[in-house]
Amino acid sequence: MTKQLFPLALGGLAIGTTEFVIMGLLPDVSNSLDVSIPIAGHLISAYALGVVIGAPILVALSAKFPPKYILISLMILFTIFNAFSIIAPDYNTLLMSRFFAGLPHGAFFGVGTVVAAKLAKKGKEAQAIASMFTGLTIAILAMVPFVTFLGHHLHWRYAFGVVSLLGLLTILFLYLWLPHLKPLRSVTLKEELEFFKTIKAWHILIIVAVGFGGLFAWFSYIAPLLINVSGFDIADISYLMIVAGAGMVVGNISGGYLADKKDPVIASIILLSLMVISLILVFFFSDNKTISIILTFICGALAMSIGSPINMVMLRNAKHSEMLGAAFIQAAFNVANALGAFFGGIPLLFGLAFNYPSLVGAAMALFGMILCLAFYKKYER
Known part of the structure; x- marks a missing residue:
């Protein structure tokens, strides 16, 4: 990772920490504010809603400005609301704070994706994008467990203090190390939006929302899966989440490398196919502890591996609309989160075991892979 890309990775670390730490602190927040855990769970939804709404709107409003100052402004908003x-x-x-803190999330990654690709050497754009998402994966691997521990043993408010500190550091390093680039918008907003009136644009976004949603069907119910099906103790879950986080770090790097070596659409097809196979294996073999640990690592790796390839697909197709396209991708990932959790939970409503969400996830990933294959045959052959 170059010094120029470090501020983007640091911003990813801050964003990943605030997005995921609330999940582990729900009981603490529930007790502190005297609300039920399901009501406290709306804090997760509020943040995700902020991401979906903020990503395209903030990028559309700011794209005429130099990207360095857009990223600094977004991180200032992020820090204030955290x-x-x-x-x-x-x-x-x-x-309300969680909703507003989510607004800059997708816009930061959207602008950062284009900036990372612009700063990269030719042929290494996907690896540069993966460098930015390294912060997000390290957040899941190390920062979220640490901040969750801090929140449990001191107070949950300390978690947001750490996030705010990370935000301040990101602002500092963006100012010091991110180069000055010209505004990335080369057309009017009206012309930029033209791409999103096409079937091609929505084809890409649906691949993300449905295909990537397959992994969220698994990840949303990973704790009860590991406890009730694999037979792990509840105290083991934090360690197993580190296994998933380690997989995400490896997958993020591997996905960027694969997308630079192969056509990113082909890379996405390969990764979605592996996702289908892995989730089916989770369904059949989660009752074996050793295999379950291995599959947790593999699924974690696949969870992050597709990020760089699908962003490259959008950047290559959204000519003159790259930042808006990358922002829409971030919104689509959050839609995937919601769809995966919703559809993955349906078998549980009928009393089926906690390995069934992974089967639903495999079906969603398969549909995403078929859509990706159709995209390749229609637009890239």
Whole structure:
């Protein structure tokens, strides 16, 4: 990773930490603010909603400015609203803080994706994008467990203090190390939006929302799967999440490398196919502890491996709309999160075991792979 890309990775670390740490702190927040855990769970949804709404809107409003100052402004917003979470006096205030903290998330990654590709050497654009997402994977691997531990043993508000500190450091290093680039928009907003009136644009976004949603069908219910099917103790879950996080670090790097060596659409087809196979294996073999640990690592790797290839697919096709396209990809990933959790939960409503969400996930990933194959045959052959 170059010094120029480091601020983008640091921003990814801050964003990944605030996005995922709330999941482990729900009981603490619930007790502190005197709300039920399902109600506290709306804090997760509020953040995701902020991402979906903020990504395209903030990019559309800011694209005429130099990307360095866009990224600094987005991180200032991110830091301010995470700081509000430290002092939020009640649940409703915290809910609004989470929503507003989510607004810059997708826009930061959207602008950062294009900036990383611009700063990369020719032929290594996907690896540069993967460098930015390294921060997100390290957040899942190390920072989220650490901040969750801090929140449990001190107070959950300390978690948002750490996130705010990471935000301040990101602002500093963006200012010091990110080069000055010209505004990335070369056309009017109206012309930029023309691409998103095409079937081609929505074809890419649906691949993400459905195909990547397959992994969220697995990941959303990973704790009860490992406890009730694999037979692990609840105390083991934090360690097993580190295994998944280690897989995500490896997958992020591997996905960037694969997308630079092969056509990114082909890379996406390969990775979605592996996702289908892995999720089917989870369904059949999760009752074996050793195999379950191995599959947790593999599925974690596949969870992040597709990020760089699918971003490259969007960048190559959204000519003159790259930043908006990358922002829409981030929104689509959050839609995938919601769809995966929803469809993965349906078998559980009928009393089926916790390995069944992975079977639903395999079906979603298969549909995403078929859509990806159709995209290749229609637009790239």
